[in-house]
Amino acid sequence: MNSVWIFSLPRTCLAHEMAYRECFFLVEGFTDQLFLQHVILPALAGKYDHIEQPRTYQGDRPTDRRGLFRSWSRRGNIYVLADRNPSPCISAAKERLRRGFDNAHVEHCTIIVVPEIEAWYAAGIGSQFCQQHNITIPTDTSHLDKNAFAKLLQKANLSLDLDFRMEILKQYDLMLARTRNASLDYFCQRIGL
Numbered sequence: 044m045n046s047v048w049i050f051s052l053p054r055t056c057l058a059h060e061m062a063y064r065e066c067f068f069l070v071e072g073f074t075d076q077l078f079l080q081h082v083i084l085p086a087l088a089g090k091y092d093h094i095e096q097p098r099t100y101q102g103d104r105p106t107d108r109r110g111l112f113r114s115w116s117r118r119g120n121i122y123v124l125a126d127r128n129p130s131p132c133i134s135a136a137k138e139r140l141r142r143g144f145d146n147a148h149v150e151h152c153t154i155i156v157v158p159e160i161e162a163w164y165a166a167g168i169g170s171q172f173c174q175q176h177n178i179t180i181p182t183d184t185s186h187l188d189k190n191a192f193a194k195l196l197q198k199a200n201l202s203l204d205l206d207f208r209m210e211i212l213k214q215y216d217l218m219l220a221r222t223r224n225a226s227l228d229y230f231c232q233r234i235g236l
Contacts, residue, residue: 064090065119066234068097069112074208075099075124075160081212082167086236091119105145112147122234123149126159127226128188133157154233157226161189161203164211166227167220172211176201184224 066087070076079097087094095115100108100123115121123140130136136155141147156163162184173180177199181187187195193203201207217236221228 063092065093065095066091067095067115067119067121069100069108069115069121069123070097071125071160072099072101074164075156077208077212078160078163079124081209082215082217083231083234083236086217086231087234090235093119100143105143108143109145109147112144112149116152120234121152122230123153124160124230125153125155127155127157128159154230155226156230157185157224158188161192162187162224163220163227164208165192165195166223167215167217168211169214169216169219172214180223182223185226 068079068083070079076097076099084094084097098111100111103111112121112123123144125136125140127133127136130139133155137150137153140153141149165180165187166184168178168180178195178201180195189203196203196207217231221231
């Protein structure tokens with residue numbers, strides 16, 4: 044009778060002696076989730092052993108958010124994204140978020156999007172896309188909220204619907220976007236891009 048040994052290797056890369064690295068993202072809503080899936084996760088490919096698909100936390104109870112946060116933070120790097128609006132400053136936005144996570148200590152891994160995720164969408168629109176759609180994107184999108192972006196698009200008879208967001212994401216220029224929005228550049232630096 045042959046005996047079979049079943050074992051699992053520790054979660055390390057033996058050849059390089061590097062620890063197994065996981066990355067998790069908690070985001071406010073669906074448009075944040077789309078942005079990360081189409082722009083950030085492809086850029087992070089190869090930097091982590093496992094990257095969990097971004098998960099929205101809107102609609103979850105604060106205690107459930109806290110539990111998920113604690114579970115994921117034990118396993119790897121976790122980043123929590125939140126819009127600064129309607130908070131007057133980044134510190135107030137972080138405090139609002141902490142309360143929304145049942146007082147879990149999320150401050151150290153929180154990224155505040157200034158002012159809203161739409162500013163990050165707008166920041167990556169290149170000149171060819173602008174010419175094609177007859178729109179002008181400011182060189183600094185840090186003050187471009189959802190309403191201002193929608194008004195900018197309305198002038199060209201466009202709307203900020205899902206189809207248009209997907210069109211933006213297909214042609215997104217992350218390098219350009221980082222020069223146009225300081226909070227996006229900070230986020231990219233924090234996650235190692």
